[in-house]
Amino acid sequence: MCPAGESGAGTPKNGAVHAPDPAATRAALHRDRPDLLAPFDRELPGARAAVLARLWGAYAREPVPGLLRRARSGGRLTVHTGAGVLDGPADAAEPYAPAAGGLTVHLDGAAHTDPAALARALGHPGFAVEVDNSVANLALARAAPARAPALTATLPQLEQSVVDGHPLHPCCRTRLGMSTLDVLRYAPSTARSSASTWCGCRRPGGTATARPCCRSTLGSTSTCWTRTPGWCRWGACPHGP
Numbered sequence: 297m298c299p300a301g302e303s304g305a306g307t308p309k310n311g312a313v314h315a316p317d318p319a320a321t322r323a324a325l326h327r328d329r330p331d332l333l334a335p336f337d338r339e340l341p342g343a344r345a346a347v348l349a350r351l352w353g354a355y356a357r358e359p360v361p362g363l364l365r366r367a368r369s370g371g372r373l374t375v376h377t378g379a380g381v382l383d384g385p386a387d388a389a390e391p392y393a394p395a396a397g398g399l400t401v402h403l404d405g406a407a408h409t410d411p412a413a414l415a416r417a418l419g420h421p422g423f424a425v426e427v428d429n430s431v432a433n434l435a436l437a438r439a440a441p442a443r444a445p446a447l448t449a450t451l452p453q454l455e456q457s458v459v460d461g462h463p464l465h466p467c468c469r470t471r472l473g474m475s476t477l478d479v480l481r482y483a484p485s486t487a488r489s490s491a492s493t494w495c496g497c498r499r500p501g502g503t504a505t506a507r508p509c510c511r512s513t514l515g516s517t518s519t520c521w522t523r524t525p526g527w528c529r530w531g532a533c534p535h536g537p
Contacts, residue, residue, distance in 0.1 A: 317428035324476035335439035343435035349395035356389035433469035
């Protein structure tokens with residue numbers, strides 16, 4: 297994650313896990329990346345509709361806890377749950393269906409265009425936090441997308457080009473523990489890159505020796521592990537054996 301002390305980075309002082317909602321994301325952009333404010337605001341309604349469509353699709357297909365029965369009539373889908381009756385357009389719940397702007401799902405007659413608000417109304421406040429974070433990060437990914445991959449693109453570059461994430465899961469862009477700046481710097485969808493240093497992991501009961509690598513990107517206190525008994529080799533020191 298971002299180095300300690302940087303604006304918007306690290307773990308909140310109250311010990312809570314970072315999961316910025318759209319409002320918190322917008323505040324972070326206003327403070328640290330004002331150039332992305334207008335694109336974020338432009339993409340936010342579409343991100344809400346896209347995540348709502350995924351959530352609505354889950355209620356249409358999946359064995360969601362509390363689900364009682366489903367019925368289709370006249371292009372509408374009605375889903376009876378222990379928390380109330382959901383009603384919305386049946387075509388919007390189809391897998392891979394494009395999310396129309398202004399998509400609305402009703403719960404006991406109350407209209408919902410915000411998937412997190414709908415999750416809270418259904419009695420799932422913890423899940424709503426993850427959905428809110430997914431909406432914010434999806435809008436952020438669309439506001440600062442990766443460049444279209446070339447024909448010679450590598451696998452990581454192709455992965456970065458999939459801006460919208462999982463096409464069916466409402467938490468397609470949830471990144472718990474990451475601040476807005478973390479997402480911009482390290483999430484694949486924002487096309488940033490950062491240096492990595494290989495390290496080893498100890499096998500149970502194993503013994504090994506290690507040597508410091510003073511030129512490592514992590515500084516003079518870091519350690520590079522070689523292929524020695526008791527260690528699985530994640531990678532070699534980039535500075536020679």
